[in-house]
Structure formats: C-alpha cells, structure tokens
Amino acid sequence: MPSQKLIKRLQAVVGLSEQDRTKLVNLPYMVKEFTDGEYIVREGDRASRCVIVMSGFVFRQKVVRTRAQILSIYLAGDMPDLLTLYLPLMDHNICSAGQSTIGFVPHTYLNDILTNSSSLVHALWRETLVDAAIYREWVASLGSRDALSRVGHLVCELAARLEVVGLLENASFYLPFTQQNIADACGLSIVHVNRTMQELRQRGLIEWERRTLTLLRRKELEELADFTPDYLHLRDEKLS
Amino acid sequence: MPSQKLIKRLQAVVGLSEQDRTKLVNLPYMVKEFTDGEYIVREGDRASRCVIVMSGFVFRQKVVRTRAQILSIYLAGDMPDLLTLYLPLMDHNICSAGQSTIGFVPHTYLNDILTNSSSLVHALWRETLVDAAIYREWVASLGSRDALSRVGHLVCELAARLEVVGLLENASFYLPFTQQNIADACGLSIVHVNRTMQELRQRGLIEWERRTLTLLRRKELEELADFTPDYLHLRDEKLS
C-alpha cells in the first residue's frame, strides 16, 4: 500500500471498485526517507517511476534567474509527478521540506493498471487536473492578490488540503517551512513575508510557533484571503 | 474533423494510429462563432461537452476581487476545457478574444473513444498535462519576473505556440488582444503594460500595429524574457 491516504482520497472522490483498490494496494514500490532541502527529483532527470508522498511536505521548484520559485506544494497522499507518465523529462526540481517519506512506483506498473481500468484512468487523470486547478488559483493569487491575502491564501489552502487527509488537528498543522520558503512560493521577499506574517498574527488570525501553524479565526482569514475551497475539488461534484 | 490543427498536433507528438485518427475525424460536433468578449463557457456551468478552438483566440478568466485575471490563453487546435471530462463544474469563464470559431464535442462521444483507445487517452491526458506545464511557467513568471520580461515572455510563448500550428508568418502573428488583456494576463496595470510595450518597441524587439505583432529580434527577446520553449513540450521528448 503505497499510501493509505492516496487511496482513501481517490476512493472518496471517484469510487474505486474492489478490484481497482486491490491493484493499487499491490503496486510494487520502494520507500525512501528525505531530509530538509534534499532533492527527490531533479531538473533534467528522465523519470521512469512516479513519486507518492507518504508523509511530510514536498515542493516543486524552478530556478528563475536568481530566484528559486516554488510552483506547488504536496502533502501526504499526493502524487507530485504523475505528469512524468507522459512528460518524462523533468523541467524543474522536486524537493523535500523538512523530513519526508517518499514511495516510488515504476511507470511500467502504473501503465499496466491504467490500460486495464478506465476508472483508474479517471482517478489519476483527475488528480492531475486538480493539480492544474491549483496552479490556476496560484496564477490568480500571484496576479491579483496583495501580499497579505496571498500569504493568507496559501495558509488556507494548506489547511484545507491537510484537513481531508486527517492532518489538521484543532485548526493546527505541522508546517516545516521557513519564511524563505513562503517567500519563494508567494513571489515576495523574505522581509516582506516576515512583516506580513506579523500582521496576520497581530490581527489575531494565525499563530505560528515551533513549526506549528494554528488558524485562530478561520472564517475571517478565509475572507481576508479571498479563499474558497471549490477549486481543490475535494469531493465529487456529481454528489453535491 | 473538429480541427485539423488539433489532430496534426496530436499526431506529431504521440503518433496516432489510422484507427484513432478516424475516430477523431468522425467525432460529432457543433460549430459556433463567437465575437470579441463573448463568453463561451461560464463560471458555474456544468459542462457536458468539450470545446475545441478551430480559429481565433480564447482565454480562461477568473474574477478575483476587482480584477479579471486571465489564467491562460488558447489558440487554434487547443482544447481549453478537456478538464470538464472529470471536473464538469466550471469555476471560471472561457471567453473569446476577437472573433473565434469554436467546435463543441459531447462528453459522451469523447468518453466512448477514450475507453477504447489507450493511445487516445495518452494523447488527451498529455494535452492537459502540457496545459498544466504552461500554468507552472506562468506561476514562475508572475512570481519571479519583472514587467518587461513578463510581457516579453507572454509574447514569446504565443509566438512559439502559434508557430507549430502554422499561424506565425515572417515572425508576425495576428493578436486580437488589447493592452488591457495583456495587463489582465500579466498581473499588471494597463498603464504599465503600455509603458512596457513601448520599451519593447524602443529596444527594437517587437512591432505591434493593427493587431499584428512582429518579433524583430527573437533571440534577444527570448533572452530578455528568459524564455525557453521546453515547457511547452511541442515535440515528443522520446525523439529528442
């Protein structure tokens, strides 16, 4: 079982058959631990396997001139490089933030189970589409929101995504990011991220101590950040 | 034939079988013309068909507070809302820029041909992955590049994408955008876009008159804009 969390999430959203679940559970995979800042996949690599985040935080990073822009963030249960199934040549890095546990599943096995199950195609294709939906929201954030709501939005998104995999407790979650990471993700300078975080604290919206971030008044924060979770497609639209 | 350009592009990149091509060519579809600013698909719509751009320009737009952020741009041969196959509920608009010709193909038919051909799954899934790769580059642009290279980058991307579908002639292409559109896409004010365009002109990098944009010194422009076309995945990596 490469990741209970992944299967649970897929199950909840597209409804896998007994057979499909068995196939996923029996996927052969390798596990490796990564430490803070370590590269999991590098720009230029030609991938022959996919990554599954089993625990911890991971981010996609592209070096643009002098900046190390963070393009997206992945949590337990995510498959950050499903895209390598069809675009094997990596044009950016995938890095660990803090300690993480990563599973690797060879493309050949994934391709096998995909050719024989159109509902697994549905499930994994959909995963990549949600990933794209998140990029769209980031484009909207970077293009249209000021620093305060941009940082707030990131915090809200992480909370919402962690919640569905059971990693949000009492509106708190573990966040192994430095302010530099937040800056790289939000397209801001570290100094301004610092001041923005202070303002979020002063407004009584968050606490962030010893790598634990707490949402104090989630509604107000979401409002300030202009956050609505729809774009995350956390549950099947057909049901709602 | 919903779009020769689409089929040609898919063909070039993944190599469709005779059978697959026939299936695509025989897809039933409806054609409609749209004028400047008209909505093709609206936020809140529950899609039951996919859009194929047959000619003209189309963009994805999300209203964020007071801004109408443009999230992505589509050209002849693109399928901007393939995602609705699995995420039918639209959380943004798709609009026409200038006059465009749009084909509509019902989901049911697309699903039919997908369940019976894993190479068509490959081809269309890949399309959505390239779409995501373009978002990533936009995130990088909005997060890390200044106005001049941001606008330059957009111009370079459009030129590169138009080139593969044969719509770039003598380094010129038709561009029905206003400066306001560019501003909405790049997360800049219209005044600053104006000044940025003037600077690109003064530097002898582009001309833009009567809706025709010309790249004067493409290499220099691409350098200035920090543009490399890899992320567009315009040809099959396996070959290169």
Place this chain on the structure above:
DNA sequence: CGAAGTTTTGACACGGATCAAGTGAGGTGG
C-alpha cells in the same frame, strides 16, 4: 557552548499602481 540558520527590525529605494487628462482611430448615423 558555539555556530549556523532563521526571524526580526529599521532605513531607504524603486517598480509599478493610481489618477487624471489628452490623443488617436474605427465605427455609425445623418
């Protein structure tokens, strides 16, 4: 305990936003 990394603070600079007004071009109706 020391060293390195992270957060915080202050002063100052600058890119780009905003506001306001003017110019030009395309489209329409008389």
Place this chain on the structure above:
DNA sequence: CCACCTCACTTGATCCGTGTCAAAACTTCG
C-alpha cells in the same frame, strides 16, 4: 462624406506596496 461617439492608446504626476541592504536578536542543533 463628414461629425460624432466610443474605445483603445498614450502621457505626466504622484503615491504606495514591496524590495533591498544591513545589522541585531533569537533558535536550533551538533
């Protein structure tokens, strides 16, 4: 065919959000 209207583009002045630089305080961990 011209007068007018509208919309897009342009210009100048000013303001503000965020970046940069530099140094200090605090944490974490070996």
